Structure formats: structure tokens, C-alpha cells
Amino acid sequence: MKQYIVTITAKEPLVLRTQSGSETRSDVVDYISGAKLLGLLAKECYKDLKADDQDTLYQLFHSGNVRYGNAYPVNENTLGMPVPFSLYKEKNDTEKAKLTFSPVTHKKKQQKAGYITISDGNVSLFTLPMGERLKSARDPDLEKRRSKDESMYLYSYLERGIVFQSTITVNEPTGSIREAILKLQGQHYIGTSKGEFGRIEIKISEPTVNPILVLEKNFQLKVYAVSDLIFLNEVGNYTTKLTAKMFGIENAQLDVKASHIRFKQFNTYNSKRRTPDADRLAVAKGSILVFKSSNEGQEIEMTAHTIKDGVGVHKTEGFGQILVNPSFLNSETIVESDYKVVDLSSTVVTEFGKLLAKKHENVVKDHDTYDETLDFINKHKTVFKNTSQSQWGTIRHYILQAIASETPKATLKALLDSKSTTGYLRQKANANWNVKQVALIEELLEQENCMELLLKITVELPKTLQT
Structure with missing residues (x-):
């Protein structure tokens, strides 16, 4: 059994949904699920493996041979773990509240959010820095210069500079599996609103042998849920009726009074079949089962x-x-600490990234770009009136792909080049783009702020064409 350590750095703020595979709106979460890592790897190599190496494809995604762990935040080089629900904050109006595991006093409040780190037997509790941003569509009317009516909404996001760590475990490793997993290295986009949020960088260690674990034996066993736990009953339905046998324990029973359990529900959606799947019922990570x-x-x-x-x-x-x-569940010393984000100021690639990271420090420049966008739309919307949302969506996809490269502007030009045999704007392959449209887009590519400007145009122009 081999284990890969996956380190993920948020290069831009992240908007991650609560529900795994959900279409519904939900609050931001503070970790990167294993399902997202699986999806990123599938995006990188599923199509090629399906054509050339179906055995590796099966081992990576379908057999259970490879397990993609949740990525939790790292604070000062120490991996955080979900806060145990046996941790309580005692109510105290006169001084700072004391944190204790399963306190005797009734004046207590369960700690439900955050992560803990353990150092020399001491436990530190921290929460991740988050921000909020009010977004809106711009009114295309240059005279108004304001937000579009009924088109405002609030985003909660994780700050850039947060580092996460996960493990990918392989029961039966092969060279082809290792080669596929290493394709995760590099820059990707995850979460919601990828045009403005979501850029991450992934680094993967060389595989190591899994640490040796020993049999746990006692009159009482405390099981700490490091991740959400999902079980099926005897007829194959999701269940919250927990038994010791589900945990591989014989001749035992769950002590409900001594346990600290919370449940959650995942409203899953299968985008391939375009239909909801059965809702998943789970024991929430951080639960303590005795x-x-x-x-x-x-x-x-x-x-x-x-x-x-x-x-x-x-x-x-x-x-x-x-x-x-x-x-650590028996620790008597629990302190609260701050999360220290990684300084990424020297690695910012785009003005857009700087804008988001500094909470609108460059708002004036952003407004200027929007003015250029609206000016372009008003001058040329008749030229592009027959273009479709999918056409602009494809260009937006190429922009995001270029931003993640080492030479964004040159990469984007190559991807769109109308004179190239593979460029997206070449005439024979894309008859929907006429000569005048191609010329206007290529003029934009010569501007200094072409990445930001064209990205905004691909978002705003299709809205003005909807009638």
C-alpha cells in the first residue's frame, strides 16, 4: 500500500459549496473534498485512459483501489483535523471562555466549527479566514453606470494563501497509476465562479509506505470521524442507525449518551444522467462515537x-x-490560535488575482476595465448578435487555461489563432465566427489588459444578446 501526500495552495480566493455534487445554493465550506480531487484527476486523464488503458482507468476511479482523502488546512506546518464535537466552550461572561473536552458543567456550548492541531500533547483550535463579496451584473447602459436591477448576490469565500493537505492511498500500486496521479500537479480551478475565484496549485510527493497501525483493544473504544462517514443498511439504503458491526466491532454496542454525533445530508446530482441521485445521509466529520x-x-x-x-x-x-x-481527546490544554496564510504577493500573476486578494484595493482599475467592456459591447453588439453562449463559453475556457500557464498571453493567442491549423478561431473549423468577429477579437488580444478585458466580455456580452 502506497500513499501520496497532496499539498494544495489557494492562489485565489475559493468559493466551495457545502453539498457534494449539489445544484442547490449552499454555504461555503472550509476544506477540499476527496471527490473534488477525484474529479480533477478524471478531467486530466479519464478520456485518454478510456481509449488506451481501461485497466488503469478502472483501478483509479471505479474499483476502490485508489482512495482520495479530504484536504484539510495546514497551519504553521501542522495538518489540522476537524474539530471533535466533544470539544465544548464553557460560557463565561467575565473572562475568555475555556475550551474543554466533555466538561461536567451544564454551562457549555458545543464547538462546531474550526480545526485542531496537536503539538507536544497540546491542542490548538483555529478557524480559516473568510471574506464576503457583493457581486452584481452591470447595467449595459453606459448612461446609468450602476448595477443591474435584481441581479445582486453575496459570495462568501476562503481567503487566498490557505494551504491544504490530503493523501491519496493506493492499495495495489502500479507504474501507470503513479504516472496518472502525478498529472494532478500544477494549476487548476475548483469551486464556483471560476472566472474570478478558484485557482489552486497542487504539488504531490513521491509515494511512501502507509504508516503501520496496530489493533485497538479495550473495554471501550472511541471512534473519531476524521471525514464524513456514510453507511448502508441491510437493504442497501443510506442509514443513520449505527451499529458496532458497521465499524467491524463484535460484541459491542453504541453508547449514545457518551457519544457526540451530528448528521448531515448530501443532495447529490448526477450531471451525466442529468437527474438527482438518492440523498446521502452521513455521520458528520468530527463526531465522536463511543x-x-x-x-x-x-x-x-x-x-x-x-x-x-x-x-x-x-x-x-x-x-x-x-x-x-x-x-488528544484527553488533553487538558486547549488554546485558540490564528491561522497564518502563506504570503503569495510575489507570485501573483494577474491583476484580477490581485484585485480579489486585496479586497478591491484596485477598484478604480476594475471600473475602468468594465467601462472598456461596456464600450466594446455597445460598439460591436450588432456584429456579434448571432453568436451563442457556448461560443463565448469556449473562449472563456481557453482564457482560464491560459491563465494557469506560465505565459498566459502567448498561450491564449496560440489557442485562438485563426491562422493556425488548430486555433479555435480558424475559419473552416468554426464557421460561426465570421471574419469581422475574428478581427475584433484578435485586436483585443493585442491590448495590455487583454486577459481581464476579454474575460469580462465573454461574461457580459452574452447577457446583452438575450432577448
């Missing part, structure tokens, strides 16, 4: 294999990760 022996004087045990392999279903997507009897 199992006690059913027979007096008889110890219960959980095998090292169960701990290493995880429990429940959908383990490929990051579900099912657990720890048993972690020592």
Missing part, C-alpha cells in the same frame, strides 16, 4: 486493517476515515 463491550469483563477490538481501510461506503471520495482512541 462503543462499549456488551459482555462484562470482555474487551472489544478494532483491527488495524479496518482503521487503515476506513468504514462505510464511498471511501474512494474521501468518506470513511477514522481514528480510534486518539490521545
